[in-house]
Amino acid sequence: MRHNDNLTNERPTFVTHLECAYTGEHHPADEVHNLSRAGKPLLVRYDLLGVKEALSKDALACRPADLWRYRELLPVRRVSDIVSLGEVVTPLVWLPKLARKLGGGDLIVKDEGRLPTGSFKARGLVMAVSMGKALGIKHMAMPTNGNAGAALAAYASSAGIKTTIFCPEDTPEVNVSEIALQGASVYRVNGLIDDCGKIVAEGKAKVGWFDVSTLKEPYRIEGKKTMGLELAEQLGWDVPDVILYPTGGGTGLIGMWKAFAELEAIGFIGSKRPRMVAVQAAGCAPMVRAYEQGVEHATRWENAHTIASGIRVPQAIGDFLILRAVRESGGFAIAVSDEAITAALDEAAREEGFLMCPEGAATYAAYKQSLADGRIRRDERALLFNCATGLKYPLPAVHKTLDRHKPIDFAAL
Numbered sequence: 001m002r003h004n005d006n007l008t009n010e011r012p013t014f015v016t017h018l019e020c021a022y023t024g025e026h027h028p029a030d031e032v033h034n035l036s037r038a039g040k041p042l043l044v045r046y047d048l049l050g051v052k053e054a055l056s057k058d059a060l061a062c063r064p065a066d067l068w069r070y071r072e073l074l075p076v077r078r079v080s081d082i083v084s085l086g087e088v089v090t091p092l093v094w095l096p097k098l099a100r101k102l103g104g105g106d107l108i109v110k111d112e113g114r115l116p117t118g119s120f121k122a123r124g125l126v127m128a129v130s131m132g133k134a135l136g137i138k139h140m141a142m143p144t145n146g147n148a149g150a151a152l153a154a155y156a157s158s159a160g161i162k163t164t165i166f167c168p169e170d171t172p173e174v175n176v177s178e179i180a181l182q183g184a185s186v187y188r189v190n191g192l193i194d195d196c197g198k199i200v201a202e203g204k205a206k207v208g209w210f211d212v213s214t215l216k217e218p219y220r221i222e223g224k225k226t227m228g229l230e231l232a233e234q235l236g237w238d239v240p241d242v243i244l245y246p247t248g249g250g251t252g253l254i255g256m257w258k259a260f261a262e263l264e265a266i267g268f269i270g271s272k273r274p275r276m277v278a279v280q281a282a283g284c285a286p287m288v289r290a291y292e293q294g295v296e297h298a299t300r301w302e303n304a305h306t307i308a309s310g311i312r313v314p315q316a317i318g319d320f321l322i323l324r325a326v327r328e329s330g331g332f333a334i335a336v337s338d339e340a341i342t343a344a345l346d347e348a349a350r351e352e353g354f355l356m357c358p359e360g361a362a363t364y365a366a367y368k369q370s371l372a373d374g375r376i377r378r379d380e381r382a383l384l385f386n387c388a389t390g391l392k393y394p395l396p397a398v399h400k401t402l403d404r405h406k407p408i409d410f411a412a413l
């Protein structure tokens with residue numbers, strides 16, 4: 001096995017068509033698409049019987065540990081279209097001290113901060129940009145809360161595709177600089193992510209930008225799907241009892257739900273599914289409200305605010321897909337306060353040495369809340385998503401200083 005086998009060996013591909021997630025209407029593969037004719041997200045469909053015959057667990061086990069090991073379940077047909085910056089399989093990290101302290105079952109974090117550009121947005125964007133390259137797209141545009149824009153900028157620059165990116169004006173400086181340094185034109189907008197999305201839609205209509213907004217093109221879901229493929233393989237082709245996912249646009253939650261169905265269809269896992277828990281911030285919780293009201297679509301959350309900027313998404317086009325996965329799985333949607341997020345971040349860093357991003361910390365806060373109110377049982381194995389490296393976020397000043405010219409009281413240090 002050579003380290004770059006997945007990037008250099010042609011493998012059979014099995015995409016048959018794209019399907020409207022709402023109406024089921026078919027759209028042809030290998031053509032440029034945004035939303036379906038009904039204005040809903042498109043899902044990529046595969047000849048899963050063909051995949052079942054072509055791929056075995058043993059063959060997979062011999063491949064290098066990166067996202068491209070799942071090529072038979074991915075849309076990119078030719079290796080020459082793969083735009084890679086090193087999409088490693090992210091580790092599962094156990095948090096035994098916190099699990100013991102809370103008296104719960106196994107507590108595991110999938111640490112997505114190890115990916116290129118430091119967040120799980122790399123998974124979706126590496127796929128969207130590789131497919132953009134395959135389909136000859138020249139100019140991509142996107143609204144972002146930061147991490148998605150950074151991943152788009154990086155992969156698009158690598159592929160030689162022009163990018164124009166819009167983010168809310170209070171997006172952390174590190175994200176905006178990262179986007180610009182990685183070759184995109186980036187603008188701060190006095191509004192939220194859906195206001196930025198309106199500018200992208202206008203640019204699409206007026207000058208033909210390709211809109212890479214969450215779920216408005218078909219391939220980011222396929223990239224995010226690999227989180228589900230990976231974690232099942234890492235757990236020995238098993239799934240955890242509960243997955244807590246920090247939900248903005250919900251691509252990852254929808255993608256993982258799709259991954260589990262495909263894995264069952266190719267005989268890699270059984271019918272057991274994790275309960276999918278959509279975690280949102282109390283200051284922006286449209287999915288939680290819709291879940292509690294028992295409705296299929298979520299209305300816009302006005303005056304959205306939270307320190308977890310990645311999940312500050314007032315309205316999501318894939319709302320019905322998020323809610324469907326949550327309900328079908330027997331999961332739930334839960335909101336956590338900014339205070340609980342900060343306390344969770346501090347606790348995991350201090351006690352386990354695991355510096356989460358605020359969105360990742362939201363999943364730990366939600367886990368604690370759910371364990372306390374009985375929505376997660378003490379014998380359940382729970383998996384949290386740390387969706388970006390904690391190092392990307394502004395950290396509080398907590399340094400103590402020492403004057404080396406004065407006598408040092410070592411016993412007190």
Ligand SMILES: Cc1ncc(COP(=O)(O)O)c(C=O)c1O
Pocket residue numbers: 119121145146147148214246247248249250251252253309310311357359360387388
């Ligand atoms: C760190 C972080 N966590 C979570 C999310 C939400 O992800 P999704 O859109 O898949 O719900 C984002 C999206 O910007 C993010 O940057």
